[in-house]
Amino acid sequence: MKKSVLSVVALTALSSLGLAACGNQASGSHNGVVNMSEPSNLLTLDQSKLVDQVSDVTLNNSNQGLLVMTKNSQVVPGVAKNYKVSKDGKTYTFNLRHSKWSNGTPVTAKDFVYGFQRSVNPKTAAAYQYLFDNVHNAGAVAKGKMPVSSLGVKAEGDYKFVVSLDKPETYFKYVATMPPTYPQSKSEVDKYGSGYATTSDKQLYNGAFQVKGWTGTNDNWQLVKNPYYWDKNNTKLSTMKFSVAKDPQTALDQYQSGNLDEMKLSGKSQVSSFKGNSEYHPRKEAGTYYLEMNQKKVAALRNVNVRKALSLAVNRNELTNNVLGNGSVPAKGFVASDMSKYKGKDFTDDAYVSSAVSSNLEQAKKLFVKGMKEVGQNKLNLSLLSDDSSDSKSMTEFMQNEFQKLPGLTVNDVNVPAKVATSRTEKGDFDLTVDAWIADFPDPVSFMSLMTTNNGYNHGGWSNSQYDSLMKKATTNDANNYAKRWNDMVNAQKVMLKDQAVAPLYQLVSPQVLKNRVQGVNYYPSGGNYDFRYVHTNN
Incomplete structure (x- = not known):
């Protein structure tokens, strides 16, 4: 659904941090308690209203579905x-x-x-x-x-x-x-009305854990074993403590001192220092980061040549290798690779449109000039929205620099708290924004349905009747014919990418370090990602 599921999240980006030795450290945690770090805040505990990955993981472990x-x-x-x-x-x-x-x-x-x-x-x-x-x-x-x-x-x-x-x-x-x-x-x-699930004590839980200590705005919370969970005998942990560390160095210091059992690494330096260590886990996600361009708000972004120019202006290899440095790879399309295959062929290979995910500054400049003439403008001012973590700031600074190589284009970075960034994105209050989607389940439709006309996650307002028609076929007439359904979605992605509905940037790899004392963490590339039901410690 991530859920699963996310709109604006903290981005892993460049960090020039000096590292101390990173072997096994003595943990300050007690048996039955695990200390975890998150890069961004928990936004909601409302099952119906989640939009971010942290909330998805939290709900996935504190509540349970069918x-x-x-x-x-x-x-x-x-x-x-x-x-x-x-x-x-x-x-x-x-x-x-x-x-x-x-x-x-x-x-x-x-x-x-x-x-x-x-x-x-x-x-x-x-x-x-x-x-x-x-x-x-x-x-x-x-x-x-x-x-x-x-x-x-x-x-x-x-x-x-x-x-x-x-x-x-x-x-x-x-x-x-x-x-x-x-x-x-x-x-x-009914009891809490608009306040329902806005704090941890205004929600009920039927999963392995209960959420405790979340006020709706604070940077820490806990998952505490739920004594009423139907499978409680197989839940070994008493408590998982979560804290938000927006500064990667702070998180690293806490991890190395034993105050954290887990953290997400940030930047090339951190990742390279942990590679080969038994605590290092590169988590490849069925997730794509992409640029959304608000066609409802900005007239120039309704022009396909302007959209293509913005996409071509971004050097994705430099982004993944030098800015991110976390193992993430340039996107091959909107749908993530290594998620769905038919007859041995990956969806991204079948639906590949090279021009939509390539970098070519000279071509970008030509298309931008052409597009601006078509809309009757010679200058364009845009804002680029993201959250205010240090990682996201590095990301948006890079994007700003890339975009401003286009003649007559000025881009202003707008970095605000994650909750504000998410709210603004949902309301369409942006020009450009970097969104991310992690597949809720391992089927292309988890991505493809997002870009249908009027979908709640189609924040840029792109609309294409051919795309809608192909997706309708995939979900109606061809729903029980896998070959036809596959081809419908392959052709739909080609339509979307040729029209540059969004600019796919990279497929996410989340580099994690986890103390060896913590066992039983189950990770899945799609959906809520982490299942903590069977986590236990060996000390």
Whole structure:
């Protein structure tokens, strides 16, 4: 869905930090407690409203849906002890286990009904609302034309939950692992109203951990073992402590002194110093960083030559090798590589458009001049939005320098707190912004659906009828024909890239160091990434 799932996150960038020896350090942690570092703040605990990776990982470990993602793109039972799919692929019936919320009350099928309804309800304004498009009546409900009670979900008793789809959806099993489909307590939402899930004590949890100590604005919080979790006997840790360290040197000092058990490395110097160490883990994600260009707000960005010029102006090799230096690689397309294959061929190879992901400054200058003439301008001032971490500032400074090589273009960097950057991006209050998407599940549609007209994550407002038509075919007529569905999406990405809807920049590798004392961390390239249910310490 990341969830999964993210809009604006801290970017890993250049760091010229001096490093001390980086072998195994004695940890200051006690057995059963692990100290983790995050590069950016937790933004929400609302299952319906998450937009960032930190919130996705937190919810993935403090709450649980019908199914759970595991290795090799497999799903296993979560709250649903089993499920069945009708022969026509349109009805999913989930038989629920007898699980509980963190206050000891039962989690029932009605909580899933309400969770689905709340995520689709237009009053919630959930960015992930589109995930429910195939649920019966979801489109009309989302537009406010039908009541939420008409959504195709129902409870048959306390422990049977049924979902009716308008058309087959082979990837619905993955959707059922994501936070917007999690159960939600209506009484809890009614109790807190607009304050629901804005702090850790205004939320209930049905997962392995409960969130503690988050005020909605502070830089630290905890995952504490949930005594009511149905599989609590297999949860070994008592506490995971999280803290935000926007300064990479501060995090490194804490890690080397033993006050942190984990951190994300920043910059070429840090990464190279840990390579070959048993604590080093390069986490390749099914994630793409890309430039969004606001076509609704800036008239010049509606011109395809201006958009192509901005893309060609960015030297992606320099970005990944010298600015990032973390193992990330230039993007081959909008969809991440090494995620989806058909007949042995990667999606990014089938849907490759070289010009959309290449760097050519001379060509960029020519196209920019041509595009500006077409829009009747000779000068253009743009702002580049991102968060205010040191890493993001390095990233935007590099981008600013690249863009201003184009004649008549001035770019101003706007670095604000992550929560503000996310809010502004969602509202369309930007000219240019660096967004990131990590696939919620290992299927190209997790990326491709984002760029359909009026999708909540299509912040730049790009719209193309041919693209929409191909994606509609992939999700309707060809939904049960894998070969045709694959070709629909391949052709759709080619349309999108040839029109430079966005400028793919790089595929993310998150270099992590983790103390050897910490065992059982499960990492998955898509979705919530980290599963801490089975983490334990060996001291």
